[in-house]
Amino acid sequence: MSSSDEDSDISDSEIEEYKDKPYEQLRNGDLIVKVNDTLRCPFCTGKKKRDYKYKELFAHASGVAKGSANRSAKQKARHLALAHYLENDLADEAETSQSTIAQLPVNQAPDDSNQFVWPWMGIVVNKVPGPKERDMMYKSIYWRRKFASYEPSEVHTFWNSGELTMWAIMRFSGDWNGFMKAAEFEKYFETAKHGKRDWIEQQMYPGDSPYGWRAGVDDYNTRTPIGEFLQKEGRLRTIGEIEREHTANKLTILSSLTEKIDETNLNLDQLMSKYNESSMSLSRMLEEKDQLHQSFVEESRKMQRLAGDNVRRILHEQESLSDQLEVKRRKIDSWSKELNKREALTEREKQKLDEEKKMSVARNSSLQLASEDLKKADENVIRLIEKQKVEKQEALDKILQLEKQLDAKQKVEMEIEELKGKLEVMKHLDDQDDEAVQNKMKEMTDELKEKKDDLSDLESLNETLVLKERQSNDELEEARKELIEGLKDLLDAPNTPVEKNTIGIKRMGEVEQKAFHNACKQRYPPEEADLHAMQLCSLWQEKVIDSQWYPFKAIMVDGKEKLEVNEEDEKLVTLKEDWGEDVYSSVVTALNEMVEYNPSGRYITSELWNFKDGRKATLKEVFAFMFRIAKATKSKRRR
Numbered sequence: 001m002s003s004s005d006e007d008s009d010i011s012d013s014e015i016e017e018y019k020d021k022p023y024e025q026l027r028n029g030d031l032i033v034k035v036n037d038t039l040r041c042p043f044c045t046g047k048k049k050r051d052y053k054y055k056e057l058f059a060h061a062s063g064v065a066k067g068s069a070n071r072s073a074k075q076k077a078r079h080l081a082l083a084h085y086l087e088n089d090l091a092d093e094a095e096t097s098q099s100t101i102a103q104l105p106v107n108q109a110p111d112d113s114n115q116f117v118w119p120w121m122g123i124v125v126n127k128v129p130g131p132k133e134r135d136m137m138y139k140s141i142y143w144r145r146k147f148a149s150y151e152p153s154e155v156h157t158f159w160n161s162g163e164l165t166m167w168a169i170m171r172f173s174g175d176w177n178g179f180m181k182a183a184e185f186e187k188y189f190e191t192a193k194h195g196k197r198d199w200i201e202q203q204m205y206p207g208d209s210p211y212g213w214r215a216g217v218d219d220y221n222t223r224t225p226i227g228e229f230l231q232k233e234g235r236l237r238t239i240g241e242i243e244r245e246h247t248a249n250k251l252t253i254l255s256s257l258t259e260k261i262d263e264t265n266l267n268l269d270q271l272m273s274k275y276n277e278s279s280m281s282l283s284r285m286l287e288e289k290d291q292l293h294q295s296f297v298e299e300s301r302k303m304q305r306l307a308g309d310n311v312r313r314i315l316h317e318q319e320s321l322s323d324q325l326e327v328k329r330r331k332i333d334s335w336s337k338e339l340n341k342r343e344a345l346t347e348r349e350k351q352k353l354d355e356e357k358k359m360s361v362a363r364n365s366s367l368q369l370a371s372e373d374l375k376k377a378d379e380n381v382i383r384l385i386e387k388q389k390v391e392k393q394e395a396l397d398k399i400l401q402l403e404k405q406l407d408a409k410q411k412v413e414m415e416i417e418e419l420k421g422k423l424e425v426m427k428h429l430d431d432q433d434d435e436a437v438q439n440k441m442k443e444m445t446d447e448l449k450e451k452k453d454d455l456s457d458l459e460s461l462n463e464t465l466v467l468k469e470r471q472s473n474d475e476l477e478e479a480r481k482e483l484i485e486g487l488k489d490l491l492d493a494p495n496t497p498v499e500k501n502t503i504g505i506k507r508m509g510e511v512e513q514k515a516f517h518n519a520c521k522q523r524y525p526p527e528e529a530d531l532h533a534m535q536l537c538s539l540w541q542e543k544v545i546d547s548q549w550y551p552f553k554a555i556m557v558d559g560k561e562k563l564e565v566n567e568e569d570e571k572l573v574t575l576k577e578d579w580g581e582d583v584y585s586s587v588v589t590a591l592n593e594m595v596e597y598n599p600s601g602r603y604i605t606s607e608l609w610n611f612k613d614g615r616k617a618t619l620k621e622v623f624a625f626m627f628r629i630a631k632a633t634k635s636k637r638r639r
Contacts, residue, residue, distance in 0.1 A: 015077040023081035043078045058086045059255040115236040117215040119174035120182035126166050126210035137166040150185045158225050186214040416451045503625035506609035509594040511541045515582040544590050547602045563595045
């Protein structure tokens with residue numbers, strides 16, 4: 001490979017003069033071209049493509065000599081010398097290469113004057129004995145299968161109704177392989193005495209066997225469908241023309257490929273140069289890295305030495321200071337012992353006094369806090385009790401007043417009815433024209449009107465009292481809700497003494513878990529019973545609050561419609577059969593509570609409950625219970 005320095009030695013105008021020197025070297029044998037019956041380019045020793053045929057090497061040399069501007073002048077001159085050497089001194093190699101062309105099937109070179117239809121085509125003709133055979137032979141697949149060994153690419157059929165013959169034209173590939181197949185095809189029929197000459201001689205009585213030959217000039221020039229097809233699809237050419245055209249195309253392609261290979265090799269050289277530069281740059285970077293690393297190691301060692309010296313110096317100073325501190329500590333210990341001896345009694349008394357003082361302060365603080373908490377609890381309880389008493393008294397007064405008003409209303413209504421009856425009687429008396437009777441009727445009519453006015457006033461008052469009663473009931477309900485929250489906080493408070501089986505908070509509509517635990521303990525091992533009980537209880541709790549399930553029926557009680565649990569519900573019947581009476585009762589109880597307290601919403605609500613009697617707790621019972629808890633808490637704190 002030539003360098004840029006060598007490229008600058010000559011110019012393009014000096015190429016013809018410079019080629020003489022490498023040409024002499026080629027003739028003298030200093031540069032070898034032919035090695036073991038193969039040809040090589042002595043100027044492209046680093047290329048992948050090294051072995052050439054004569055035409056390939058000649059095309060390579062000519063292509064580089066006429067190469068692009070990327071080629072150096074010396075490269076062009078050297079390859080021009082190689083082209084002259086091949087043309088003048090190795091011409092015999094070209095003749096040898098030409099003699100290696102594949103021999104034809106007839107074992108002799110074809111006459112260059114003979115013309116054939118190209119692409120190569122074969123003609124088959126067959127006498128058709130009947131319609132059935134005609135339909136079969138008219139299909140091109142018939143002939144392709146029959147002569148498949150000759151590899152026809154296409155088959156076209158023609159029917160001659162006048163001669164009752166079927167003609168078929170077989171197209172072969174346009175290369176030498178197709179030429180050989182067409183020659184074998186023709187040879188087959190000539191050997192069987194069914195060639196073209198035989199068909200002409202026996203045309204009147206050809207028999208049932210087909211005749212065939214390779215399409216030639218006379219077939220091409222006939223004015224028949226066969227000739228028209230051949231003229232349309234092919235043309236007449238000699239073997240020499242085809243060979244020269246193939247050789248020219250091959251040389252053109254070879255020259256183009258050689259040029260591309262050379263350009264690729266040149267690009268590879270450039271890339272290799274860039275790679276070498278990159279490698280050198282990388283090597284320099286690695287060397288610099290090694291130097292930096294070495295400097296870092298040396299600096300680290302230096303810093304470690306300095307750090308070690310500093311540590312040793314600090315340890316020495318620390319040891320010296322420790323000795324001084326030890327001496328001072330001993331002096332202080334001796335002084336402290338003397339002071340302790342002098343103040344031992346005073347210190348003991350002082351410590352005892354401080355401890356008693358701390359205990360007293362803690363005790364007083366605890367009592368103060370307990371007293372304040374108890375006072376607050378007592379005040380809240382008393383305030384709630386007083387409020388409840390007032391609300392209860394107001395409710396009782398309103399109820400009594402309502403009862404009185406109701407009695408008065410009923411009395412007025414009776415008097416009105418009585419007056420209406422008397423008036424009706426007076427109207428039917430015969431002496432209606434009597435003045436006394438008329439006065440009495442007017443007096444009774446005025447009294448009736450007055451009674452109606454009184455009744456209207458009573459009804460208005462009654463409505464007002466009913467509204468106030470509803471408000472009072474709402475206030476009582478709010479008071480119960482407040483008591484529920486207050487009782488929750490009181491029961492959840494630490495150190496609260498809880499009375500068993502008395503007052504508490506019950507979640508209405510919640511399924512009792514105890515029945516499920518007892519049932520699962522009888523079916524599952526102890527370690528699995530709790531888990532199954534929780535799962536089963538949770539499942540039925542979801543069913544109880546599910547509004548899609550409606551296990552209720554309506555019944556009439558005292559003329560009013562009332563809901564109760566339908567014991568014939570399919571799910572309840574199955575539950576009773578599978579898990580027993582206790583589990584069934586637990587679910588039914590939850591459903592009854594849900595109907596009583598929240599039939600529309602179907603969610604769990606809290607209620608003040610008397611667990612001892614199994615009923616809803618009164619406000620009085622709740623206040624008394626909370627007062628007892630507060631009193632017990634106060635007594636416990638005092639202790």
